[in-house]
Amino acid sequence: MAILSKDEAQNILKKVLSFSTADECEATLNGSIGGNVRSARNSISTAGAVDNVSLAVQSRFGKRSGLATCNEFDDATLRRCVQRAEEIARLAPESPEYMPLLGPQQYLDGSRSFAAATAAIDPAYRAKQIGASMALCDEKKLSSAGFLDDSVGFIAKRNSKGLEAYQQTSYVGFSVTVRTPDGSGSGYAAADYTDATKLDAARLTRVAAEKAASSVKARAIEPGKYTVILEPNALLSNVDTSLLGVLMQSLDARSADEGRSFLSKKGGGNKKGEKLFDERVTIYSDPLNPEIGDLTFANDGRPQQKTTWIEKGVVKNLYSSRFWAQKAGIPDLPPPGGWIMQGGTQSTADLIKSTAKGILVTRLWYIRPVDPQTLLYTGLTRDGTFYIENGQIKFPIKNFRFNESPVIMLNNLEAIGKPVRLNGSLVPPLKIRDFTFTSLSDAV
Structure with missing residues (x-):
């Protein structure tokens, strides 16, 4: 469920606001799905995946505010989340720096923050990238520790003043430290991108390997x-x-x-x-x-x-x-x-x-x-x-x-x-x- 479309996300947020009895209410959905793989001494040490969506509800009565979160989206859970935010708001002290929620805003086109190639990353892609990095270090008789992680996500906002926002994002990054067998030489390289087609873990590892071999x-x-x-x-x-x-x-x-x-x-x-x-x-x-x-x-x-x-x-x-x-x-x-x-x-x-x-x-x-x-x-x-x-x-x-x-x-x-x-x-x-x-x- 992690990546919701604009309509899917806003429909949930509209429902959240419909449950509110506060003077002001703002709801934010964040979601991401991705994975990572880590290597040490030219071997895979860990691999993982992330898939999560969370909702944050901020309710306000006058200058008092409360925040509650949840990660289930049935009506009963959404209603409880809103009620909890309101309970906290009623108990909270007034904020001396209170500002009213923003009304409708005009945002730039955020499509450049997302790349389909990154959304298509799978375990085979991660294995290929970090495998090429480890193979290069094996060939040069060097020891490496690398980390590759990727994610695609979204953020959606809506409030009782009419503000509405939505944007998708994507990210892939790789970093590697390369050491000589005796540990006396070390090199490092890293890069990150929105578009996964630009990542070349072997090229980055080559840079780090050259530094390691040259620094003894x-x-x-x-x-x-x-x-x-x-x-x-x-x-x-x-x-x-x-x-x-x-x-x-x-x-x-x-x-x-x-x-x-x-x-x-x-x-x-x-x-x-x-x-x-x-x-x-x-x-x-x-x-x-x-x-x-x-x-x-x-x-x-x-x-x-x-x-x-x-x-x-x-x-x-x-x-x-x-x-x-x-x-x-x-x-x-x-x-x-x-x-x-x-x-x-x-x-x-x-x-x-x-x-x-x-x-x-x-x-x-x-x-x-x-x-x-x-x-x-x-x-x-x-x-x-x-x-x-x-x-x-x-x-x-x-x-x-x-x-x-x-x-x-x-x-x-x-x-x-x-x-x-x-x-x-x-x-x-x-x-x-x-x-x-x-x-x-x-x-x-």
Whole structure:
């Protein structure tokens, strides 16, 4: 039952609303179906499947609200779910940030977020993709750990004010870590797509295998400030804890206005409209971008539109809740899903060729905040770190701990490569000068 059509989903939601006695009611259906397969030491270790639909009902009496969920859709269960949400709402305290539910909205065409090829994935597809990855590592006498997962899903909304939304989504992703038999060399690669025909697990594994084989007998060099080439996986390997990820999450108007952000001004206000980055830095979101195909509406039902967040180094927009937008008298912009950082046409290999001396970083991990006021973060390199000289990779080097802020990093920009999709965004490799490494790490 996981993937309901628009009519099927809205018919359930209409029934839910018909059971409501609240001042306001909003119902949301989420469904997904998919699978995954995991490998370790060139053997399948786990495989699984997901098939689920859930309903969330939010009921409101005045400024009080309650939420209840269920995953069965007969009339009796739907009625109980609505009643439970109303019971909770009557007991809840009033919200000081209450905003009425949205009325009817106009949404962009969200068809780009779904690909039929991904919906057609079956166990044979997963076995073929990860099998090719393991076979390549067997051939090269390397050990791999891979993870492939895919899903197709939908989200549908309806409320008592007349809002109605529906969109289907699809996703397939693969990541692999490859190690040498003695564990002294490591490589990593990852990619994700809306359309499964674009995934090539063997190609990604080949990249990781080459890094692993090339990273043995790593040499120690002194910590300090270096020119670095950061591959996309070093910039957005994890949305929540990555240098570009935390930058985008910081474009929040409320935290800036309340003095909790690098965008806060001393004495009050924020730095919207100021040039804070290199003029080559432009970042925007676009739910209709064919490479990332994002949702055309936010969790609260606000429409997603193409929005420029940073343009030629200038902070152009900040996102906010509806409450804060009204209180502060600012544009009512929801946070973006995926986003696009504009780049050039150069590959990572091209950036290496243009580097007299520097360091190639495959991946950063264990990233933690040091100072939220400056967005200073610390973390470690891993899975292949190499010294560059005269446009060539000369030798592998031991991993470093770094202390760096994406704000400083994007002011020390030397070159931007061609963006590639990663974690639902488009991210280019970056060449950065004076990137700060503070100490060595013996980890691989």
